[in-house]
Amino acid sequence: MLAYFIARKAAGKYPSPLTSPVFLSTVIVIAVLLLLNIPYKKYEPASEIMTYFLGPATVALAVPLYRQRKVISAYAVPALTGLVAGIVSTIISAVFIAYLLNLSDLILVSLTIKSITIPVASEVARIIGADSILVAAFVMITGMLGAMTGPSLMNIMKIRDPFSRGLAIGTIAHGIGTAEAAREGELQGAVSGAAMGMAAIITSLFLPLILPVFL
Amino acid sequence: MRADKIIKFTLQITGLILINKAGFYIVELFELRIPGNVLGMILLFVLLWTRVVRLEWFEGAADFLVRHLSFFFVPISVGLMTLGGLIAENGIQLAVILFISAIIGMVFAGGTSHMLIKRKGGKETGNSADDL
Numbered sequence: 001m002l003a004y005f006i007a008r009k010a011a012g013k014y015p016s017p018l019t020s021p022v023f024l025s026t027v028i029v030i031a032v033l034l035l036l037n038i039p040y041k042k043y044e045p046a047s048e049i050m051t052y053f054l055g056p057a058t059v060a061l062a063v064p065l066y067r068q069r070k071v072i073s074a075y076a077v078p079a080l081t082g083l084v085a086g087i088v089s090t091i092i093s094a095v096f097i098a099y100l101l102n103l104s105d106l107i108l109v110s111l112t113i114k115s116i117t118i119p120v121a122s123e124v125a126r127i128i129g130a131d132s133i134l135v136a137a138f139v140m141i142t143g144m145l146g147a148m149t150g151p152s153l154m155n156i157m158k159i160r161d162p163f164s165r166g167l168a169i170g171t172i173a174h175g176i177g178t179a180e181a182a183r184e185g186e187l188q189g190a191v192s193g194a195a196m197g198m199a200a201i202i203t204s205l206f207l208p209l210i211l212p213v214f215l
Numbered sequence: 216m217r218a219d220k221i222i223k224f225t226l227q228i229t230g231l232i233l234i235n236k237a238g239f240y241i242v243e244l245f246e247l248r249i250p251g252n253v254l255g256m257i258l259l260f261v262l263l264w265t266r267v268v269r270l271e272w273f274e275g276a277a278d279f280l281v282r283h284l285s286f287f288f289v290p291i292s293v294g295l296m297t298l299g300g301l302i303a304e305n306g307i308q309l310a311v312i313l314f315i316s317a318i319i320g321m322v323f324a325g326g327t328s329h330m331l332i333k334r335k336g337g338k339e340t341g342n343s344a345d346d347l
Contacts, residue, residue, distance in 0.1 A: 053280070055235035056228060058252035060277035062259035066270065078331035086324025094316035101308050114313065115320060123250035133297065138313060145317045153321055159329045168325030172317050193281070195324075201253055208248040 054119035061117070061200070064193040071187075072194055075163055082164065083198055086171040090115050106131055112207060114138035117174040120200040127208050139174070146173025147180035162187040170195030220275075227276030234259050 065072075072079055094111040110130040113121045118139050125135045150169040159165055162185055169177040170192030178196055182189025238255025241247070247254070262268045 055239070055252040055255065056231035057280040058250075059231045059235045059238070059255040059259050060273070060280040062256045062263065063270065063273060063277035064281060065256075065260055066263040069264070075328075075332065078328040078335065081331055082324045082326075082328030085327040086320045089323040090316045090320025093319045094312050097312045097315060098308075101312075103305060103308065107305070107309070111312065111316075114316075120250055120253055123252055127248055127250065138309075141310070141313050142317050145314055146321060149318065150321055153318065154325055157322065157326060157329075159325050161329060161332055164325045164329040164332060167328045168321040171324040172320040197256065201257065204250050204253045 054122060058117075058119040058123075058200070061193075061197040064190065065197045068190050068194040071163070071191065072198075078164070079167060079195075079198070082167050083171055083195060083202060086168065087115065087199055087203055090172055107134065109211070110134040110138060112211065113203065114142045115172050115174065116200045116203050117196050120204055124204045124207060128211050140176070143173045143176030146177040150177055150180065151184060163191055166191030167195045171199045174199070224276055224279075227273050230273060231259075231276060231280070234262075 091112050094114065095108050098108050098111055109128060110125070112128070113124050113130060113135055116124070116139070118136060121135050121139050122132050124130075125132045146169060150173055151165070154160075154165045154168060159168070165184070166181050166188035169181045169188070173180070174196045178189060178192040181192035235252055235255040238253070238258055239251030241258075242249060242251040242254055259268075259273070263270060
């Protein structure tokens with residue numbers, strides 16, 4: 001917890017995806033555990049308390065979604081189509097490459113939920129039998145990659161409307177991307193946050209139903 | 216004032232926890248294969264939409280939790296230290312997969328939405344979307 005506060009301060013001072021609070025505090029906690037020779041098992045009770053709030057945190061996502069209801073319904077068709085296109089293409093490309101590389105089924109399954117926000121991802125992981133730690137790692141790395149490359153990728157594609165920019169970043173890079181999108185502009189941040197919530201809903205509703213067909 | 220805020224915040228968190236519990240309860244009751252917390256989120260959204268509950272009842276605590284969403288990564292990703300072997304073995308492959316698929320996803324999501332918005336209005340959303 002302390003590590004998180006320190007990391008947030010650092011992130012404020014040196015803004016860069018590398019100083020994203022998550023990344024830094026993870027490094028700090030791991031370093032402390034290793035230095036003091038504390039086995040991971042001992043850290044588990046602390047992490048259980050924190051994971052307890054995953055549920056309420058997910059429920060809280062309804063609030064930004066509700067605030068953006070007018071923008072969302074005005075652009076319902078582009079938003080939904082874009083969301084689904086993004087979700088489906090990212091899952092299929094990840095699983096396909098992993099399949100070509102002969103990676104294990106556990107990795108394949110865990111890759112399917114790499115783009116949804118962590119409180120939902122860890123819950124879906126439980127349902128579809130993915131490895132929760134592996135999923136967390138994929139989610140975190142995806143978020144950082146998306147946040148780093150998203151804005152310049154949109155520039156290269158000449159996508160200037162803030163709605164599509166926020167949508168792309170939020171769909172793929174969830175919370176970490178949303179923080180980045182919000183730096184670009186209020187609308188980008190809001191749409192990105194709503195996209196993150198919608199992506200979580202869509203993925204978690206359909207993935208557990210579709211996945212058994214392929215396994 | 217300070218005590219007021221703490222009580223309000225605690226009530227708001229309690230409300231979110233209860234809705235979350237309700238979500239899990241419904242999932243269990245109907246043996247659904249969806250996460251209880253997502254159902255809780257949909258539930259709150261519907262309650263807000265139908266004006267059964269008001270935004271102010273949850274606003275403060277919800278904003279706090281959403282802002283610090285990434286905090287929840289920490290305990291889980293600390294578990295990464297137990298994954299050393301896998302990272303050494305497949306690390307680069309996995310990094311490449313994550314990178315490529317993230318790019319593809321953003322290209323498709325942004326591209327599709329951009330194309331549809333342009334076709335619909337012929338004009339970019341620009342600042343006009345702010346006052347929607």
